[in-house]
Amino acid sequence: MTQSDPTEKQKYIRNFSIVAHIDHGKSTIADRILEMTDTVAKRDMENQVLDDMDIERERGITIKLNAVELKYQAQDGHTYTFHLIDTPGHVDFSYEVSRSLAACEGALLVVDAAQGVQAQTMANAYLAVDNDLEIVPVINKVDLPSADPDQVKLEIADMIGIDADNAVLTSAKTGLGIAGLLERIVQDVPAPSGDISAPLKALIFDSVYDSYRGVVLSIRVIDGQVKVGDQIELMSNGKKFEVTEVGVMSPKAVPQTQLSVGDVGYLSASIKSVQDTRVGDTITLAQNPTQESLSGYRKITPMVYSGMYPVDNAKYGDLREALEKLQLNDASLEFVPETSQALGFGFRVGFLGLLHMDVIQERLEREFNLDLIMTAPSVNYKVVSTDGTTKIIDNPSQMPDPSEIQEIQEPVVKAEIMVPQDYVGAVMELAQRKRGQFQTMDYLDDYHVNVIYQLPLAEIIYDFFDALKSNTHGFASLDYQIIGYQPSQMVKMDILLNSEPVDALSFIVHEQFAANRGRQIVQKLKGIIPRQQFEIAIQAAIGNKIVARSTVKAYRKDVTGPLYGGDQTRKNKLLDKQKRGKKRMKEVGSVTVPQAAFMAVLQVDDESK
Numbered sequence: 001m002t003q004s005d006p007t008e009k010q011k012y013i014r015n016f017s018i019v020a021h022i023d024h025g026k027s028t029i030a031d032r033i034l035e036m037t038d039t040v041a042k043r044d045m046e047n048q049v050l051d052d053m054d055i056e057r058e059r060g061i062t063i064k065l066n067a068v069e070l071k072y073q074a075q076d077g078h079t080y081t082f083h084l085i086d087t088p089g090h091v092d093f094s095y096e097v098s099r100s101l102a103a104c105e106g107a108l109l110v111v112d113a114a115q116g117v118q119a120q121t122m123a124n125a126y127l128a129v130d131n132d133l134e135i136v137p138v139i140n141k142v143d144l145p146s147a148d149p150d151q152v153k154l155e156i157a158d159m160i161g162i163d164a165d166n167a168v169l170t171s172a173k174t175g176l177g178i179a180g181l182l183e184r185i186v187q188d189v190p191a192p193s194g195d196i197s198a199p200l201k202a203l204i205f206d207s208v209y210d211s212y213r214g215v216v217l218s219i220r221v222i223d224g225q226v227k228v229g230d231q232i233e234l235m236s237n238g239k240k241f242e243v244t245e246v247g248v249m250s251p252k253a254v255p256q257t258q259l260s261v262g263d264v265g266y267l268s269a270s271i272k273s274v275q276d277t278r279v280g281d282t283i284t285l286a287q288n289p290t291q292e293s294l295s296g297y298r299k300i301t302p303m304v305y306s307g308m309y310p311v312d313n314a315k316y317g318d319l320r321e322a323l324e325k326l327q328l329n330d331a332s333l334e335f336v337p338e339t340s341q342a343l344g345f346g347f348r349v350g351f352l353g354l355l356h357m358d359v360i361q362e363r364l365e366r367e368f369n370l371d372l373i374m375t376a377p378s379v380n381y382k383v384v385s386t387d388g389t390t391k392i393i394d395n396p397s398q399m400p401d402p403s404e405i406q407e408i409q410e411p412v413v414k415a416e417i418m419v420p421q422d423y424v425g426a427v428m429e430l431a432q433r434k435r436g437q438f439q440t441m442d443y444l445d446d447y448h449v450n451v452i453y454q455l456p457l458a459e460i461i462y463d464f465f466d467a468l469k470s471n472t473h474g475f476a477s478l479d480y481q482i483i484g485y486q487p488s489q490m491v492k493m494d495i496l497l498n499s500e501p502v503d504a505l506s507f508i509v510h511e512q513f514a515a516n517r518g519r520q521i522v523q524k525l526k527g528i529i530p531r532q533q534f535e536i537a538i539q540a541a542i543g544n545k546i547v548a549r550s551t552v553k554a555y556r557k558d559v560t561g562p563l564y565g566g567d568q569t570r571k572n573k574l575l576d577k578q579k580r581g582k583k584r585m586k587e588v589g590s591v592t593v594p595q596a597a598f599m600a601v602l603q604v605d606d607e608s609k
């Protein structure tokens with residue numbers, strides 16, 4: 001089959017992403033671009049228009065990728081259609097980056113002029129290179145007094161290996177350089193190369209659930225075209241649907257009659273089940289299907305698992321529905337039903353990291369109005385039994401009896417820590433403490449070192465990143481990937497309340513830290529579990545061996561007791577607070593256990609005794 005010439009429209013399309021290390025200014029650059037192309041009227045311009053979820057605004061981070069269409073009148077007199085796809089920068093969300101890159105021909109690689117190249121700059125640049133994208137280096141925040149664009153150019157060349165002599169210098173804050181950046185997009189990013197006369201081939205790179213329209217897909221048309229009334233087929237499962245609406249985001253949804261080769265837009269087709277659509281899947285026409293689907297995205301597997309239980313057991317169905325809806329947007333979110341003796345019916349949920357977990361929990365509570373109890377996050381372990389079988393365990397309470405275990409293996413990561421040479425000692429000390437094994441150390445230029453360690457994932461997911469930042473005054477950056485499993489001396493710690501083991505409080509810990517962690521957790525729980533009308537004995541045990549114990553004395557609680565006088569508003573406030581706190585408590589046997597107890601294991605410090 002010969003490829004037909006690109007259409008006139010196609011020649012003037014530019015599809016690009018913005019990639020960067022966190023906080024280097026992607027969202028602000030996107031805002032300026034929207035403003036300069038009059039996509040958003042100045043008066044409607046809120047900061048970071050693309051970050052439209054409340055949580056994103058509040059935390060100032062981008063969680064979901066967003067695609068927006070804008071028109072740009074270039075100096076050559078033509079009007080270009082830009083599709084800008086914003087991507088998140090946090091290490092937890094790097095899978096979103098790879099999804100959006102597959103829909104583009106180019107990437108703006110944004111680097112902070114004061115901070116220079118960081119670990120995620122490199123990781124994202126490599127993803128862009130893997131996707132054969134044209135990279136436009138952008139050095140942002142040149143308004144900062146500490147900006148050193150020439151140094152950053154050298155870093156981009158030395159550390160990433162792309163020519164940065166003609167990098168675009170911008171200040172997204174003042175708007176400086178943004179006009180030049182728009183021209184560079186026209187010149188450097190290639191027009192999409194697909195074939196309009198070929199059968200439809202479109203990539204699903206995102207999806208959201210809308211209660212009126214059903215599932216709304218974000219798509220990139222690679223070949224052919226699609227219009228309202230077409231019968232489409234999802235190539236992974238053969239399911240067919242009739243298209244009810246296609247359009248572009250500009251940045252609000254604007255319906256169109258069709259989407260054709262090179263376009264990035266949305267499509268809805270009365271798809272009711274959130275299970276039917278898979279991000280990374282290919283859409284084609286049922287009548288005239290394409291022969292080959294696009295190569296899917298790399299499969300993303302969760303790193304951390306946590307139990308999620310509704311405080312009110314009657315909300316189990318609501319929780320399932322809410323998780324299903326979130327999963328639609330989030331290919332990496334996994335969940336299966338699980339039961340806990342202590343907490344009742346809930347789900348084991350897999351996350352990419354703790355930030356991801358936090359965000360999901362917050363969305364469930366805010367958007368779906370659910371009160372949840374979550375158990376401490378855990379990685380998964382491979383357990384080789386004495387009978388030779390191997391099982392994957394992602395819930396500590398399912399760990400078999402020690403007498404049946406031949407070996408426990410834990411996931412390990414290759415961690416690349418990029419740091420100025422002065423801090424190498426601090427990094428090594430931290431990694432060593434976290435059971436790391438030194439691999440290699442490379443000088444990236446005269447000043448930056450890439451220190452490579454093999455580290456247990458369990459040590460990395462908790463506070464490693466924060467500890468790394470504080471030990472290096474914020475200069476270190478981290479990128480990691482799971483490389484396999486290694487045998488480790490892990491043990492399961494049980495927590496008993498009044499001699500009854502509480503399954504949801506068990507955790508797995510390295511033998512070396514076990515006794516200390518047992519002692520600390522018992523102390524923590526003593527502070528967290530409120531006094532009740534009877535005494536509560538708290539014990540930590542490995543198998544039958546009790547390693548620590550403590551007691552919460554009986555007490556009739558009256559939070560307003562210590563308040564003198566009759567300040568009723570203050571009293572009411574306290575009572576209100578207590579009532580709200582109650583929502584996140586669970587009766588475990590006869591003991592009332594607050595949410596914080598299940599997360600206490602995250603707060604213990606293996607160093608302090």
Ligand SMILES: Nc1nc2c(ncn2[C@@H]2O[C@H](COP(=O)(O)OP(=O)(O)OP(=O)(O)O)[C@@H](O)[C@H]2O)c(=O)[nH]1
Binds near residue numbers: 029090141
């Ligand atoms: N001085 C200065 N500050 C900037 C500039 N561009 C962005 N900032 C600030 O840098 C911070 C991070 O900017 P964002 O646009 O949120 O960064 P991001 O890369 O999108 O971050 P994530 O969405 O969290 O990945 C914000 O406080 C911005 O106001 C700039 O050119 N100059």
